[in-house]
Amino acid sequence: MESWVSRSDLASLQRTSLNKIDTNLVSAFVERWHLKTSSFHMPFGEMSITLDDVACLLHLPIRGIFWSPQDVTEELAVELAVDYLGVSQGQAQSHVRSCRGSYYKLEWLYDIFVHHRAASSWAYATRAYLLMLVGSTIFAYKTFTLVEARYLLLFRDLDGCSGYSWGAAALVTLYRYLGDASMYSCKQLGGYPTLLQCWIHEYFPTVGKRGENWNPARNCGLPRAMRWSYRQGVLKVDDLRPILDELTPTDVIWRPFEDHRAWRVFDEICLYRGCLKWGETVVPYLPDRCLRQFGYRQYVPSPPLDCMMATDIDVDWISYHQSVVDVIGSSSVATTPSEVVDGYLEWYYRVSHPRLVPPHRDAPREVPVPVYDAGPSDPDWARVSTLIRRYLRQVNAEEEDPQFSDLFEAL
Structure with a gap:
């Protein structure tokens, strides 16, 4: 079983999760997320969670194929559980019916894992374990109690599930849920909030409260997310909002993982500009909007991509080289970490609203209708x-x- 988990390239997720999330800190960043640009709009320009961030924080592979699953009905969810989790037809039917859709409960998967491990049914035990692992981390549903049954298809062949771009999968899922959560009517963030919170800790050392398990200089090749531990924050979103509004470029560690390159070498595919997909979810990935995170001078980026019109995403991903040339060809290596071209900030303040607190507090405005x-x-x-x-x-x-x-x- 350990061999299958290791070969899946998902083993690092066993150790990266924070035991608790600072929901106020995360929410303060979520409300700055813009769906069309896949970026946080900060007072000094855009920033984003990049493929390189995922590689360093979670030690997931970036290169690999995207996954295009078949539709999974409740009936198929039952069949998959019987065939690949080793449960009876009646047990599977009863469970899927209780989930009110094509889902499995994480608690149920754990019970299956324990049962098959005791019986030395290693293939069934491994599939239940891996599905539970991704369902509680990179593919977490908003309820954090369910996982979509279709993800079991990823683990039908335990010897062949290492070819996926798990890093892109984690990023696509988080981007999707960030887009949902940035809307006023959404009350919960799905995906892997540990990834977002650890990203905040790495780039914004003065924001929020965090515990540090070890100094990066003393790291022994562990995923960087393991550097951080939860500490109870005392600031609410209303308190954090003006703090973020007053951040300057000097408050940011623009390249936090340079001391981690012995374990995760920078991969130029992280500068690919295009659409990423996982399942039916397609999101724009636009590194030209956060070039300072890659050590380049920030210029006025191209308009965002319309991924709804994208047709050859897999081909674009494989032939990423030209995209990288286009992204960095218009820039140069930054002479200072936060360098931007003349006119960038003027353009940015024309097209965005990066400060969320009004400069003058007049009478409270009416709360917008959801x-x-x-x-x-x-x-x-x-x-x-x-x-x-x-x-x-x-x-x-x-x-x-x-x-x-x-x-x-x-x-």
Whole structure:
């Protein structure tokens, strides 16, 4: 079993998770995330979580293929559990029905793992363990109790699951959930919040509270996320917002992983500009908007990509070289860590709103109406909205229930 886990290239995830997340610190950054640019809009320019950050923090492979899964219905979720987790038909049906969709509970997977390990059924035990591992880390659902059944398809062939770009998978999933969480109506962040919080700790040493397990100079090749431990923060989001507004480029460690290169050499594919995908999720990856994190002078970037129109993502990923040339060809190595070209900040303040606290605190403004409470402008849509709400009330639906998440989002 240990051999399969090691060959999957996911073993590092066994040790990287923080035991608790500073939700206020994370939320203060989430509200600065912009979906179209895949970046945080800070007062001095854009920053983002890059492929290189994932490689250094989690020690996941960056190179590899993207995954395009088949649709998994509840019936197929039952079949997969029988075939690849070694449970009975009745047990699988009962469990999937209790999840109200094509999901498995993490607690259930743990019980399966323990059972098969005791019986020395190593293939079943390993699949349950790996699915539980990714379901509680890089593919964590918003409830943090479920994992999508389709991810079991990744581990059908335990000898062949190491060819994926797990680093890109982690990043795509987190980007997707950051996009959701940046909306006013969303109350929870999915994906791997440990990745985001450890990224904050590395780049912003003066923001938030953190514990340090070891000094980077004394690292023995461990994932950099293991450097950090949770410490209870005392600041709320309202307190952190003006602190982030007042940050300057000198408050940032622009290249925090240069002392980690003995264990993770920089890979030029991290400068690929294009779309990343995992499953049906496609997100823009735009390193030309955060060049200072790569040691280059920041210029005015190209307009964001429309990934909805992308058709050859796998080909673009494989032939990334030209993209890298285009990204760095218009720049030069920075002479100071935070160097930008003339006119960059003027452009940036024209197209963004990087300061969130108004300069003058007048009378409090009216709280914006959440999207799902806004009244439709068309009578027909109003009727549809009323009928959906009535149905959700009749079945006592909750917004956190994955079975009804699409209906709540539609409202």
